[in-house]
Structures are given as structure tokens and as C-alpha cells.
Amino acid sequence: MGLIKTCENSSNSNGDGSKSGSWRMGSLIRKKQVDSVHITRRDTHLQLAKKLSVFDLIAIGVGATIGAGVYILVGTVAREHAGPALTMSFLIAGIAAALSAFCYAELACRCPSAGSAYHYTYICIGEGVAWLVGWALILEYTIGGAAVARGITPNLALFFGGEDNLPTFLARHTIPVVGIVVDPCAALLVIIVTVLLCIGIKESSSAQMVVTTINIGALLFIITAGGYLGFKTGWAGYKIQSGYFPFGINGMFAGSAIVFFSYIGFDSVTSTAEEVKHPQRDLPLGIAIALSICCILYMLVSVVIVGLVPYNAMDPDTPISSAFSSYGVQWAVYIITIGAVTALFASLLGSILPQPRILMAMARDGLLPSFFSDINKNTLVPVKGTVATGIFAAALAFFMDVSQLAGMVSVGTLLAFTTVAASVLILRYVPPDEMPLPSSLQGSIDSVSLQFGCNIAESDSRISGSPGSCETDGQFLHVKGEIHHPLILGGTALEKRSELTRRKIAAWAITFVCLGILAFASAASVEVLPSILRLSFCGVGGALLLCSLIVLARMKQDNGRHSFGHTGGFACPFVPFLPAACIFINTYLLIDLGAATWIRVSVWLVIGALVYALYGRKHSSLSDAVYVPSAYANEIYLHSSGSLA
Numbered sequence: 102m103g104l105i106k107t108c109e110n111s112s113n114s115n116g117d118g119s120k121s122g123s124w125r126m127g128s129l130i131r132k133k134q135v136d137s138v139h140i141t142r143r144d145t146h147l148q149l150a151k152k153l154s155v156f157d158l159i160a161i162g163v164g165a166t167i168g169a170g171v172y173i174l175v176g177t178v179a180r181e182h183a184g185p186a187l188t189m190s191f192l193i194a195g196i197a198a199a200l201s202a203f204c205y206a207e208l209a210c211r212c213p214s215a216g217s218a219y220h221y222t223y224i225c226i227g228e229g230v231a232w233l234v235g236w237a238l239i240l241e242y243t244i245g246g247a248a249v250a251r252g253i254t255p256n257l258a259l260f261f262g263g264e265d266n267l268p269t270f271l272a273r274h275t276i277p278v279v280g281i282v283v284d285p286c287a288a289l290l291v292i293i294v295t296v297l298l299c300i301g302i303k304e305s306s307s308a309q310m311v312v313t314t315i316n317i318g319a320l321l322f323i324i325t326a327g328g329y330l331g332f333k334t335g336w337a338g339y340k341i342q343s344g345y346f347p348f349g350i351n352g353m354f355a356g357s358a359i360v361f362f363s364y365i366g367f368d369s370v371t372s373t374a375e376e377v378k379h380p381q382r383d384l385p386l387g388i389a390i391a392l393s394i395c396c397i398l399y400m401l402v403s404v405v406i407v408g409l410v411p412y413n414a415m416d417p418d419t420p421i422s423s424a425f426s427s428y429g430v431q432w433a434v435y436i437i438t439i440g441a442v443t444a445l446f447a448s449l450l451g452s453i454l455p456q457p458r459i460l461m462a463m464a465r466d467g468l469l470p471s472f473f474s475d476i477n478k479n480t481l482v483p484v485k486g487t488v489a490t491g492i493f494a495a496a497l498a499f500f501m502d503v504s505q506l507a508g509m510v511s512v513g514t515l516l517a518f519t520t521v522a523a524s525v526l527i528l529r530y531v532p533p534d535e536m537p538l539p540s541s542l543q544g545s546i547d548s549v550s551l552q553f554g555c556n557i558a559e560s561d562s563r564i565s566g567s568p569g570s571c572e573t574d575g576q577f578l579h580v581k582g583e584i585h586h587p588l589i590l591g592g593t594a595l596e597k598r599s600e601l602t603r604r605k606i607a608a609w610a611i612t613f614v615c616l617g618i619l620a621f622a623s624a625a626s627v628e629v630l631p632s633i634l635r636l637s638f639c640g641v642g643g644a645l646l647l648c649s650l651i652v653l654a655r656m657k658q659d660n661g662r663h664s665f666g667h668t669g670g671f672a673c674p675f676v677p678f679l680p681a682a683c684i685f686i687n688t689y690l691l692i693d694l695g696a697a698t699w700i701r702v703s704v705w706l707v708i709g710a711l712v713y714a715l716y717g718r719k720h721s722s723l724s725d726a727v728y729v730p731s732a733y734a735n736e737i738y739l740h741s742s743g744s745l746a
């Protein structure tokens with residue numbers, strides 16, 4: 102049953118929002134429309150302040166991305182995986198990150214919202230996966246922020262001559278009996294960042310700009326001073342016997358999987374989408390420039406460091422400072438430490454900034470309490486969500502050494518990157534078309550039916566457009582006996598039918614692309630399986646992936662430039678190959694995180710599933726929505742505005 106059934110369900114709901122069994126499954130795949138915030142909630146909320154320019158976005162992106170990664174990872178990765186080819190590892194990881202950046206750039210243009218990956222997933226894939234992404238991002242930003250804050254203390258202590266000399270109120274203490282090491286300095290830094298974020302987005306981005314400029318200055322110092330030393334002393338690191346690839350090409354790729362971590366963070370830019378003055382132009386530019394700056398800096402730093410010190414003599418903990426010390430340039434250590442502290446501070450701000458915005462987007466959709474969607478009328482930022490995030494992250498940073506949980510931090514980002522790439526495929530081949538309306542508008546539907554001379558009747562599940570839309574098959578209309586799809590309201594009956602078939606084939610092809618990648622990547626990484634089994638899985642997965650990609654490549658697609666009410670903007674190139682490569686890389690990295698990380702993450706995800714089942718599902722804005730085609734929704738909305746007034 103389609104639309105009519107949905108209406109009945111809504112009116113039968115027993116006040117607490119509980120629905121029939123089939124609707125319960127349906128809640129996981131229900132989707133929202135780009136501007137559904139305004140339609141479903143008759144939004145009276147304040148909007149965030151639109152103050153950010155492309156320079157602010159670059160500062161936010163670079164600041165959030167450059168962190169401990171480049172200051173620490175170069176040592177271990179050069180020593181154990183890549184050797185002097187570390188530069189190539191950074192390049193490959195940068196290209197992999199750029200694939201995600203392309204996908205983010207298109208979606209940020211087409212659906213600019215503070216919810217970022219959560220929001221795109223909700224529109225393209227459905228509520229269940231969107232919740233999962235939002236919930237995983239909470240883990241990432243909060244634990245990530247707390248971990249970064251803890252990392253600042255030892256670096257800061259270097260200015261005082263070691264941790265023992267830190268002022269008592271900043272020094273780490275061990276609580277007797279329980280043996281917990283508390284870190285007041287880390288908690289204080291989180292609080293400072295939280296206060297800054299509450300003051301205003303422009304103020305926060307200006308602070309980020311200052312801190313990031315100092316950090317870039319330190320990296321430029323490393324590059325120029327290191328380059329000078331290298332030219333003067335003959336680049337000892339490049340003269341070793343084992344050549345440029347001591348661990349072979351495999352080592353270089355293994356290294357790029359590890360240094361990929363240093364590119365995480367540029368996605369923070371997209372969570373400011375509602376605060377950008379010209380989102381369609383500035384979001385893609387901001388993401389691209391931020392990522393390019395990081396990639397160039399990382400490659401130059403690595404060229405210099407592996408050239409100064411032979412890879413096998415590199416210090417795994419403080420590779421950059423040790424490289425300068427080994428040439429007798431002790432004072433450089435201070436500059437490098439300033440760089441590390443500012444990089445970590447900016448990374449902390451980059452972690453705490455997106456969190457309240459994603460919470461706000463989830464609360465607007467009813468999946469979290471409205472407390473989080475509150476915007477302060479003076480500063481026009483989500484102050485309550487920011488304070489809640491800050492208190493939680495500060496408590497974590499104070500009490501826990503969260504570095505053990507570092508692997509969990511990447512899950513949120515990689516999951517988000519994967520679903521964002523899948524969302525691009527869906528938007529291009531099977532653009533979502535439902536327009537959720539609150540049940541209060543149901544009364545208007547009949548009159549609109551009359552006005553259109555059409556009968557919004559039971560739809561035909563045989564012609565549903567995608568696996569994901571079967572449940573909400575009310576998107577199809579029978580108009581005077583013919584089947585009409587909102588996207589193909591023009592054209593002959595034959596054309597309409599063939600468009601519906603195209604959508605169906607595309608939907609299955611996208612599903613098979615994802616399944617093929619999953620099979621291939623799992624078989625390639627799970628070494629405990631017998632090799633014959635691994636090979637067969639890889640073969641089946643690869644064949645599935647290849648066939649589905651060929652099918653998609655031959656299909657008509659939306660060009661990504663004129664949907665959802667605006668034209669222009671950025672369109673991701675090489676669809677479907679680029680998003681598929683992006684899904685592949687991120688799935689591979691997700692599996693590569695290892696069983697222990699996944700077991701820990703599962704605990705968090707199970708808690709998330711419970712919260713969704715007990716709260717989100719019932720309170721979702723879409724739980725009182727009926728589905729009508731977007732082509733008619735505006736008419737219904739306009740028609741009903743009189744009766745609602």
C-alpha cells in the first residue's frame with residue numbers, strides 16, 4: 102500500500118508515535134527531502150549566522166586537518182613501511198582523500214546543511230544509516246577532541262622544561278586508590294575552545310585562522326630550514342643503499358593507509374554549510390584549497406625529513422625535532438613544539454566545532470531532543486549543544502587517557518566518507534523524490550487530488566524505483582489510469598515506464614557495487630581465511646563490482662548541476678568510477694582497523710541502536726509524515742497554508 106496506507110498509519114498512531122510492524126522497518130529507510138526542515142517542522146527556529154567566507158573555510162579545514170599526524174606519523178611510517186617513499190605515501194593518501202573531497206563538494210553544494218554526512222545520508226539512503234553515521238560521528242568528534250586535548254599537555258610541558266615543572270593547576274595528577282591520571286590542562290583547553298565556539302562562528306574561525314597561520318609558519322620553517330640543512334650536508338637520507346623503496350611498492354601503499362589519518366578533518370568544513378555566505382561557490386573551493394594546502398605541506402615536510410635522516414635511524418616519537426637536533430639545531434625544537442601545540446589546538450577546535458552542528462541537525466529532524474537544536478539569539482550559534490559537547494569532551498579529557506581508543510575515532514570519518522560517496526551515486530542515478538509532509542497536511546491531499554484531476558491512490562509496488570523506496574511506494578501516482586512518476590511527469594507512457602525501469606536497474610547496480618566492494622575488500626584483508634576462499638571471494642566481488650560499474654557507466658545520469666532548486670555548483674567528475682573508488686578505499690580502511698576496534702565500536706553502535714529504537718524512531722519528524730511526490734508537494738503545501746493559518 103502506498104500513500105493512503107501511510108495516512109492511515111499516521112492517523113492510527115496511538116499518540117506515542119508507535120506504528121505498525123511494517124512501518125517500524127520502514128522507519129529505517131524513510132528519507133527526508135533537502136528542504137524538508139522547513140516543510141515538516143513549519144520551522145520557527147532561528148537560523149545560524151551566515152558569516153563565513155572562503156578564507157574562513159580554508160582556515161577551518163586546514164586547522165582541523167593538520168594535527169599530530171604529520172608531527173608524529175612520519176617517523177614510524179618511514180621507519181617501518183615506506184622509507185624515503187614516505188612522500189609518495191602522502192601523495193597517494195592525499196589522492197584518496199581528494200576522492201572523498203570531490204564527493205563532499207558536490208553534496209555540500211546540493212544539500213548545504215550543518216548535518217554534513219548525516220544530512221546527505223538521510224536524504225539519499227535513509228533514516229537508519231543516517232542515524233548510524235550521526236551516532237558514529239558523535240563518537241569520533243568527542244573522543245577525537247578529548248584525545249587531541251590530552252596530546253597537548255606533554256607538548257606544552259616542553260616550554261616549562263618538562264611535565265614536572267608545569268604549574269600545579271595544569272600538571273597531571275594520579276588520583277590515589279583508583280589510579281586514574283587526571284589532566285587539568287587538557288580539560289582547560291577544551292573549555293577554552295568551547296567558550297570560543299559559543300562566542301560566535303566568525304570569532305571562532307578568526308581564532309582558527311591565527312592558530313593555523315602559526316602552525317603553517319612552523320611547517321614552512323621545517324621545510325625551508327630543513328631544506329637548507331639538507332642542501333648543505335648532502336641529503337644523507339637519500340644516499341642509503343636500499344634505495345627509494347626499501348619496503349617495495351607494498352610498503353609505500355601500507356604507509357599511505359596509515360598517513361591517511363593525517364588528512365582526516367577537512368570534512369569539518371561541510372558542517373558549517375549553513376553559516377557560509379555563498380555555500381554553492383565557497384564550500385567546494387574551501388574543501389579543495391584546504392586539502393591541497395595540507396597535501397603540499399605534508400609532502401614537502403616528508404621530502405625534507407626523510408632526506409635529513411636515514412629512514413632506519415628516524416626517531417619514532419619525535420621525528421622532526423630529533424632530525425633537527427641531530428644536526429645540532431637545538432633551538433628549532435621550540436619552533437617545532439609551537440607548531441605541534443598550535444596544530445593540536447586547531448585540531449581540537451576542528452573536532453568540537455562540527456559536533457553541536459550535527460547534533461543540531463539530528464535534533465531538528467526529531468532524532469534527538471530539541472535541546473540540541475536551540476540556537477542562541479545573540480550569538481546565532483547552537484550554544485546549548487556546544488556547551489554539552491564541551492562539558493562531555495572536557496570530562497573525558499580530564500579523566501581518561503583516550504589514546505587507547507584512537508582507532509575508534511577513524512570509524513566515524515571513514516563511515517561518513519563511504520556513505521557520502523554512495524550518496525553521490527544515488528543522487529546521480531536514483532535521485533530521491535519523496536517529499537515528507539506532516540500529518541496535519543493530510544486533509545489537503547484530497548483537495549489537491551481534485552485540483553490536479555488525479556487520484557492519489559494505492560501505488561503499485563511492482564514499479565517501485567529502488568530497493569530503498571519500496572516501503573514508501575506512495576511516490577507513484579496513478580493519474581487517470583496511467584502510472585506517473587514525479588521525475589517523469591512529461592513524456593509518453595512508454596518513456597515513463599522505461600525511466601522507471603532505468604531507476605530500478607540503477608538502484609540494484611549501486612547495491613551490487615557496494616556488495617562487490619565489501620566482498621572484495623573483506624576477502625583481501627581477512628588473512629585468517631584459507632587462500633582459496635579469499636581468492637574466490639575476491640573474484641566474485643571483483644566481477645560483481647566490474648559488471649555493475651559497466652551497467653552504471655552506460656546509464657543516463659543526472660549531471661549534478663541543477664537539482665533541488667538551484668543550478669550551478671560543483672559536480673563530482675568521473676561518476677560512477679570516482680565515488681566507487683572512494684567507497685572501495687574507505688571500506689578497505691574500515692576493515693583494516695581490526696577486530697579489536699570494531700568490537701569497541703560495536704558497543705557504541707548497539708547503544709546507538711537502542712537510543713534510536715527508544716527515542717529517535719518515535720520522535721522523528723518523518724514519523725508523522727506522509728509521502729507524496731515532490732512534484733506535487735509544493736502545491737499541497739501552498740494549498741494547505743490557508744487551512745493551517
Ligand SMILES: NC(=[NH2+])NCCC[C@H](N)C(=O)O
Nearest residue numbers: 166168169170245363365366
Ligand atoms: N575529526 C577528527 N577525527 N580529527 C582528527 C584529525 C586528525 C588529524 N588529521 C591529524 O593528523 O592529527
